[in-house]
Amino acid sequence: MNSAAWFERAKKVIPGGVNSPVRAFNGVGGIPVYFKSGKGSRVQTEDGTELVDFCGSWGPLILGHARDEIVEAVTQAAADGLSFGANTAREAEFAELICSLVPEMEMVRLVSSGTEAVMTAVRLARGVTGRRKIIKFDGCYHGHSDYLLVASGSGLLTGGISSSAGVSPAATEEVFVAPYNDLAAVEDILKNYGDEVAAVIVEPIAGNMGLVEPVPGFLEGLRAATSNCGALLIFDEVINGFRLAPTTFGHTIGIEADITTLGKIIGGGMPIGAIGGRTDIMSHLAPLGPVYQAGTLSGNPVAVAAGMKTLELLRDESPYLKMEILGKRLADGINRIAEEKNMQIHCAQRGGMFTPFFRKEPIRNLTDSKACDTKEHARYFHHMLQSGFYTPPSAFEVAFVSASHTAADIDAFLEAFGNTFPQV
Numbered sequence: 001m002n003s004a005a006w007f008e009r010a011k012k013v014i015p016g017g018v019n020s021p022v023r024a025f026n027g028v029g030g031i032p033v034y035f036k037s038g039k040g041s042r043v044q045t046e047d048g049t050e051l052v053d054f055c056g057s058w059g060p061l062i063l064g065h066a067r068d069e070i071v072e073a074v075t076q077a078a079a080d081g082l083s084f085g086a087n088t089a090r091e092a093e094f095a096e097l098i099c100s101l102v103p104e105m106e107m108v109r110l111v112s113s114g115t116e117a118v119m120t121a122v123r124l125a126r127g128v129t130g131r132r133k134i135i136k137f138d139g140c141y142h143g144h145s146d147y148l149l150v151a152s153g154s155g156l157l158t159g160g161i162s163s164s165a166g167v168s169p170a171a172t173e174e175v176f177v178a179p180y181n182d183l184a185a186v187e188d189i190l191k192n193y194g195d196e197v198a199a200v201i202v203e204p205i206a207g208n209m210g211l212v213e214p215v216p217g218f219l220e221g222l223r224a225a226t227s228n229c230g231a232l233l234i235f236d237e238v239i240n241g242f243r244l245a246p247t248t249f250g251h252t253i254g255i256e257a258d259i260t261t262l263g264k265i266i267g268g269g270m271p272i273g274a275i276g277g278r279t280d281i282m283s284h285l286a287p288l289g290p291v292y293q294a295g296t297l298s299g300n301p302v303a304v305a306a307g308m309k310t311l312e313l314l315r316d317e318s319p320y321l322k323m324e325i326l327g328k329r330l331a332d333g334i335n336r337i338a339e340e341k342n343m344q345i346h347c348a349q350r351g352g353m354f355t356p357f358f359r360k361e362p363i364r365n366l367t368d369s370k371a372c373d374t375k376e377h378a379r380y381f382h383h384m385l386q387s388g389f390y391t392p393p394s395a396f397e398v399a400f401v402s403a404s405h406t407a408a409d410i411d412a413f414l415e416a417f418g419n420t421f422p423q424v
């Protein structure tokens, strides 16, 4: 059976045939690819093809697919027991490792996904401050909990409107939405509601409207504005954490968030999430404090083994310079080709993260990102796929160069991009 046949079969028993909507290829059209196996930068598909993977499971696979040491650690952990629902020495060691790599985290609590981490972080912020409102940014994604599924279009001083059916307005009324990179908008909200705001939550480098970097002063300004009004600053580093250095982005730039959320990389491909911060804040979590959070599979030994080995390898091998060089080679290549062929494209890149935006102008927020030509993105996606390269099947995502990619992978990608895409 090929991908098309599997998709037909799956659609009968899984809503839309997928367990996460973007996998349905609605953003690019066509039949979703069914993956069979992966090693390093390559995946094998149910269609009998091999693809160079630049999606990397949406970010966790910074060391590539099925890295031997991680598979060994997982196999050993699984053989020792899949779950206990009780404490293990490994959880303590893993928390120690995270706290040692991220000094602003004096304590860390493990959960099972990024969504769960952010949900807990927001509850914690509300519990600590005794306030209800939060500020988020248009185009930042923080998982699928009710109050964070808030779209743009809402006035800054009114509650946001949910982007999903089934979300109670009561949940989103507590959420203000500001444009990313717009410090003045946040300051305006805080001027009026500063004593009601529990937290400002932000992806320090945005990765869910394509790759959008913070403008100078934006994150510093958020730090100062939140401190001034007694609100907490939450850095959602589910994508950023351990991406550009073996620590958080916040730590790298010297801005200390009150609460940081992690996911993706820290599970090395297994389901995990984490919330971390200073002891005085983390102590509000049960059983030390009154903010409840729990999980049958939290700190699962197999996930912890995968995450621990991944972080150890990142710490010991530090493949970050390599990923930056390869990422830059790729982005420079796309930009050069776009220039030569007068294509309305520019590629944003930071370390191993990159997004080809189908628009020449720089992207500072969701409004800019939405102005990109999504039809051209879909055309790019399918031509790259046919040429043997898997990129995220949505125009509003970050693609990833992992430590397992080679210069030859990048050059082959660029050749396909230059030779095939513009001529079709």
Ligand SMILES: Cc1ncc(COP(=O)(O)O)c(C=O)c1O
Residues within 6 Å of the ligand: 058, 113, 114, 115, 116, 118, 141, 142, 143, 144, 203, 207, 208, 236, 237, 238, 239, 263, 264
């Ligand atoms: C910044 C950010 N936060 C939270 C999440 C939610 O994580 P998960 O999909 O593990 O629930 C994501 C997922 O892409 C994310 O990018």
